[in-house]
Amino acid sequence: TILFNSLICGMIGYSLHIEEQLPDNYSHFIEVSHLQDVQLSISEVIKSSAKYDRFVANVRKIDKREVTGKLLLNIKRDSIISKLEVGDVLNIRARLFKNKQLSHDFQFDYGKYLSRKNIYAQVFCNKNAIEPTGEIQKSLPFYASKIRSKILKNLRAQNFNERELQ
Numbered sequence: 001t002i003l004f005n006s007l008i009c010g011m012i013g014y015s016l017h018i019e020e021q022l023p024d025n026y027s028h029f030i031e032v033s034h035l036q037d038v039q040l041s042i043s044e045v046i047k048s049s050a051k052y053d054r055f056v057a058n059v060r061k062i063d064k065r066e067v068t069g070k071l072l073l074n075i076k077r078d079s080i081i082s083k084l085e086v087g088d089v090l091n092i093r094a095r096l097f098k099n100k101q102l103s104h105d106f107q108f109d110y111g112k113y114l115s116r117k118n119i120y121a122q123v124f125c126n127k128n129a130i131e132p133t134g135e136i137q138k139s140l141p142f143y144a145s146k147i148r149s150k151i152l153k154n155l156r157a158q159n160f161n162e163r164e165l166q
Contacts, residue, residue: 019069019118026059026067027120030096037063038096038123041089041137043070045145053077055084056119058137062096070119071096076126087142089135094125 020027030036044056052074059069073092075084084090098121099111114120136142152165 020115020120022068024066024068025120026062026069026071026096027098029062029065029067030098030121032095032097035093035095037061038092038094039089039133040071040073040092042073042084042086043139043141045084045086048077049074051077052124053084057090060089070117072114072119072122074122074124075130076124086145087136087138089133089137091131091133092123092125092129094123094129096121096123 015021019025038059039061040057040059042055043058046054046056048054055073055075056070057073059067059071061067099114099119101111102109114122155165156162
C-alpha cells in the first residue's frame with residue numbers, strides 16, 4: 001500500500017505541475033486568426049538566433065484578461081528599441097503561435113522541448129509592436145540577473161575575454 005500511495009501522490013503532483021491544464025493559462029485564449037494585445041514581463045534572456053533576440057516571458061494579460069504562463073518572445077534583431085532586461089514589463093500587439101509538433105520521427109522536436117519547459121506559444125514581432133510600460137517586475141530572476149550583470153561587469157574590468165564570459 002505504501003508503494004501504491006507513493007505512486008498516486010507522484011501522479012497527482014506531476015499533473016498539478018503541468019501549467020497548460022490550469023484554467024487561467026494563456027494557451028486557452030490564443031486566437032491565431034488575429035492580433036492580440038499581450039502584456040508580459042521578461043523572465044529570462046536566452047541566446048539570440050541570427051534573426052531574433054529571444055526572451056522567455058511571463059504572460060500577465062491577453063486582451064485585458066488576466067492569465068498565467070510562459071511564452072517565447074522573438075524580437076527582430078535589427079529592431080530592438082533598447083536592451084531589454086529581466087523584469088521589464090511590455091505591452092505587445094502580435095499574433096501568438098502555438099508550438100508545432102514535428103511530423104518526422106528522428107529529428108529534435110523543439111515544440112515538445114518547449115512544452116516540457118511549460119512554454120506553449122511563441123511571439124514573433126519587431127519594435128513597432130512593442131510598448132514598454134516602464135514598470136519593472138521585481139522577482140528572484142530579476143535580482144539574480146542584476147547580480148550576474150554586476151559580476152560580468154567586474155570581470156570585463158579585469159580584462160576577461162568575452163568568449164570566456166559566455
